[in-house]
Amino acid sequence: MKTLTIAVDGHSSCGKSTLAKAIAKELNLIYIDTGAMYRGATLLAVENNLIQGENIDNNKLMSLLDKTSMEFKNIEGENHLFMNGRNIEREIRTIEISEKVSYVSKVATVRNRLVEWQRAMGKSMNVILDGRDIGTVVFPNADIKFFVTASVEIRAKRRFDELKAKGDDVTLEVVMANIQKRDYIDQNREMSPLKQADDAIVIDNSFNTRSEQLEIAINIIKSKCPHLLH
Numbered sequence: 123m124k125t126l127t128i129a130v131d132g133h134s135s136c137g138k139s140t141l142a143k144a145i146a147k148e149l150n151l152i153y154i155d156t157g158a159m160y161r162g163a164t165l166l167a168v169e170n171n172l173i174q175g176e177n178i179d180n181n182k183l184m185s186l187l188d189k190t191s192m193e194f195k196n197i198e199g200e201n202h203l204f205m206n207g208r209n210i211e212r213e214i215r216t217i218e219i220s221e222k223v224s225y226v227s228k229v230a231t232v233r234n235r236l237v238e239w240q241r242a243m244g245k246s247m248n249v250i251l252d253g254r255d256i257g258t259v260v261f262p263n264a265d266i267k268f269f270v271t272a273s274v275e276i277r278a279k280r281r282f283d284e285l286k287a288k289g290d291d292v293t294l295e296v297v298m299a300n301i302q303k304r305d306y307i308d309q310n311r312e313m314s315p316l317k318q319a320d321d322a323i324v325i326d327n328s329f330n331t332r333s334e335q336l337e338i339a340i341n342i343i344k345s346k347c348p349h350l351l352h
């Protein structure tokens with residue numbers, strides 16, 4: 123029986139997916155990475171040459187999305203996004219996709235479609251979703267809403283270290299510029315801009331380790347929903 127929906131929103135590269143994954147593991151919830159879905163739609167657009175500068179061929183992208191399936195599968199304990207049966211987890215994390223995803227995620231029809239899929243996924247299961255508009259738009263009645271943030275310098279350094287560890291040839295400046303640009307576009311787009319829901323609880327993890335931020339969040343969940351945890 124469905125009992126719980128947790129929304130985790132926040133800025134780019136603030137550690138919200140790390141937090142959401144850890145909470146999911148601890149409380150046995152299904153984790154839905156909505157950013158991965160916007161990245162998947164961006165990959166679809168890139169592979170079909172539908173992006174020119176900041177412009178998207180929206181009609182073609184929507185007709186491709188009509189024929190597209192997205193699902194998350196657990197691969198060796200990690201959540202991987204499959205698009206039309208193909209594992210695209212690696213491809214959607216490149217700096218090229220990070221640079222184009224804000225343009226695709228501004229498109230209203232794309233957002234409506236992905237929100238529809240997210241609501242369907244979260245309808246019958248205990249879920250934790252991370253993104254930008256989960257607590258404000260996708261699940262405004264979520265049981266608990268977190269808004270995660272950290273300073274831009276710390277976020278850029280963390281993402282840079284992650285990309286370097288994967289072997290990507292990037293500089294800290296490029297990563298920082300990308301994060302600042304995405305923050306700006308996410309916060310200022312017309313549809314579903316990134317903003318803190320009125321009833322969200324802020325976690326600024328600038329000076330917290332992963333395990334500290336998990337402990338903070340679990341304590342909040344325990345105090346808000348004591349009936350769920352023993």
Ligand code: DC
Pocket residue numbers: 134135156157158160161223224227252253254255256304308
């Ligand atoms: O969480 P992320 O960095 O992987 O998200 C990639 C992009 O997708 C991000 O720049 C903004 C967009 N996004 C969004 O608009 N709405 C969401 N619910 C999740 C992500």
